[in-house]
Amino acid sequence: MTYPFRRAASAALLILAGVAAQAEPQHGLAMYGDPALPPDFVSLPYANPDAPTGGQIVTAEVGSFDSLNPFIRKGSVPWQLRFFLGESFMGRSLDEPFSLYGVLAESVETGPNREWVEFTLREGITFSDGSPMTIEDVLWSYETLGTVGHPRYLGFWSKVESLEQVGDRTVRFTFNVADRELALLAGMRPILKKAQWDGVDFAESTADIVPITSAPYYIDDFEAGRFVSLRRNADYWGSDVPFRRGTNNIDEVRLEFFGDETAAFEAFKVGEVNSNREFNVARWESQYNFPAIQDGDVVLSVLPHERPSGMTGFVMNTRKPQFADWRVRDALIHAFNFEFINEAMTGSAQPRITSYWSNSPLGMSAGPAEGRVREFLEPFSAELLPGALEGYSLPVSDGSERNRAGTAAALAQMEAAGWTVQDGVLKNADGAPFTFDILLDQGASENQAIIDMYVESLARIGVTPTITVADSAQFKERTDAYEFDMTYYRRGLSLSPGNEQYNYYGAENADQEGGRNLMGVKSPAVDAMIGKLLTSESQDDFVAAVKSLDRILTTGRYVIPIYQWNISRIAHAKELKYPENLPIFGDWPGWQPDVWWYEE
Template identity: 35%
Template structure:
């Protein structure tokens, strides 16, 4: 499962009592149900009125203004070309709606019911007869089939990998669609199908789907594009004819009449614009700005509120990412050696105001993280792969290099040099060179955020002490996206986000099949049969315990191959907002819940709780 995207500002949340409203096991007799869960039971019973983390009587009205960085030239976020505008997901509905207070459960949205057998080899969705696109056309099974056909044939390569397990799709009648899956066990596939944004066949069938476009698209979601200024601003307006407004899965959501996204080319300018009231909400990612930039009269008199909210989200892996397609990074000893140049403890103390925790796991802040020696269950998965994985997988717990934080890392650099020498590099005339060819060790770090230069600079100084020549190249968002899509980089700062129920997206991150396919998220270029096997095992996990075991085994193999230099994470949302909004008393575990907020400005209708 994936619930994290490039724009994560609308994500967040709180786990409630897991046994509250727990339903009995479903689907054993292939009966239609109002929802489905990845593992275990559903929290919300048939006939529930709304989710626990919303205010069902939230006022409607007002505008929520947000910001984004860079520019945009397209409203089509389903392809790899162009820079898509923020907020386009507001225009689309999916077959099912995913809750933000369960690890991975869905309830009917476009679909009024779902049917699947115990082995999950197929799934059938019954569509609601009142579901409508924004132009008034009904949503039919033909639209569902068209969506999956065009995403797999002309969409981003991600979709081809994500939906690879679909064998065929059938529509026995206009409101019923059945997905048949291929032979391998893949319990997540029915839920993945339920997540997809459904596209209107009548709109796209005579248009170019695989090219960026600023034509305003048709969707079935709560918002439509109201106005835009290309590359600078886009505003969405709430549909007054939105067909799903009173459904249980939608009550208390989509409370703003307008959602506006303004673009900025400079992060410092963007923050000053926020303090001047140009937009309403910020999710801050810079510890320096959080510690020093959120000051001024509006904060002192309470017009702007600043909060840190704990979240239950797995934080995944943010890291310096090696492109192992480059010969210089092909040897894991080289990758491990360069990791000794990043002094997190010094950086956290002197640059980050001690705001962060060092990341050691690809599944950090979750039960999926490998934090001890392998359990017997993990060893059962790893032993058949013993000859294909680093020996440390079985004998040691991975920890990224740790320092005293005083800036003295001579011992760490010596350890790094020993590894480099064993890999065929040597120190000559203050330079690290290949012992066979004499070529210097040189690489470039590609950045899109100038602010991150201050984080990298100390590491570059340490690398220079090892004789490594490093350049920083800062480029604009469009160039950056295109270079990532074509794997045209030596090293980037990036992340591999995780959810509370990892699944098919792991194939896109790590699987050999996608290493050379432009536009996928296998940025590292991993081609490792052991990792392929563990990814397949994770995807096929029959229950939660098996999923955790497979994730931990995969984590160990990724860790000890040193594909990245781990950075840091924080388990809170740092938010600031102008004090003119209300929010529910209960927050969801797995989301910030911004889509459940409402305006307190005059003119909003209904009453807040």
């Protein structure tokens, strides 16, 4: 089934206009303005409150895992677990740029300038083992995650001046910086059971401890590296919370792990897996014709979304000397023959990512920077790279394999950076060859195919990189420690970017082991634009700040972008169903399996 594209993102951004200071306890909280849903809302607009419960959804994951604790740095963890196990004060609506509604919290209250926020716990909250949640669990969880948890939690905690209990079921966060988003982030941290971790080194736990959760699902069974089974808690305390009505309907969510994409797809074809998200349009059009589809037992759903493209491609680690010069990075982008690769991989069916927020109203505009964007950028003109102010677009080849224009441009930029072809090899003035290593995750056959074609293009400028294929654990270990030259990179970005941008691109986190700033960017201009988008009090300034950030990152030439996915393609058993009313974020964490159900 295919749904028409709903152009709602621009309209949704209008809620960014105006600042509504909270003066009393509320049912929800928005980054700007008021939440769209009223206090008496029945369910999320994209959930079916009458959905039946039961059944099973099984997905195929490529790789492995050695830990079940998604809240720490150590170990390789199934990425879904932090969404399944991390019940928080509030939950995010996928139909608004950034609005939260109460889950653990029955109400939220903020100061006039959001310098503090209070959450009041609902009564009767229990963990999956039946024990009650207490304020002590709340205080312990925030302090533990903020000090020894995953790096994604550390930045928020550093901005908390104090966390204190101010009522029987109420806690107050007071912040030490002006940052409007902090009140929302405070509502999105998981609350864990303190007693489970008494006498245990939380930061070192792996698969030896199964986290106890207050969420709708708990880990029922697992085999390290093979599968994880999550079971719907029949005694879940929050089944009548409005945010939860019509969600978490499926009895078992099972993650099956395979060594590569081919094995995962074959498992789907024979029915061992009953939902498969496909990213390759060529495979979607040529290989999704097996008997189960022909017989109607498997449904092909094409789902639109209105979120930014984000950035997907191959990132260059600027901590390494060969990538410190922007002209080298620019040369490697020119040498990447996207049009030829796209034709080989997708039949040219998928457009290229053009910037970090392309496909959205927040993406950088074509041509020179103007208006507020130029005003924000000009104080940093001395550090900005060519194109940030003047205008920039990615090179476009003629689609032929040789890519003569791109090769010539790459050689010219390399020569400007001090590298010339000598005896068929690109070398510097000392005669040292230019080379680098490309780190790939085992089983990522599509990335391997892309890199194989890229290596052939690099040979035309006298460069011969090495390719290292690592298993999932080694890949994570190396990327966490930034022990790579170039590797695959993917960042999903939202219509309401916030503090997470510091984790992705901030100078302070660039050398934080396990962080997400893989390219190693350290830029006062980047940090300033993130600061502006966090403190903007108008829609115009917020949008201008994001557009400015987009220009700086895109012209930084840190990533070689590949194609974008403006729709999602999911093949699934006919028994797996979802509401027709799709959220603006589309297929995103919080949608599948959250609002899906199983119906014979």
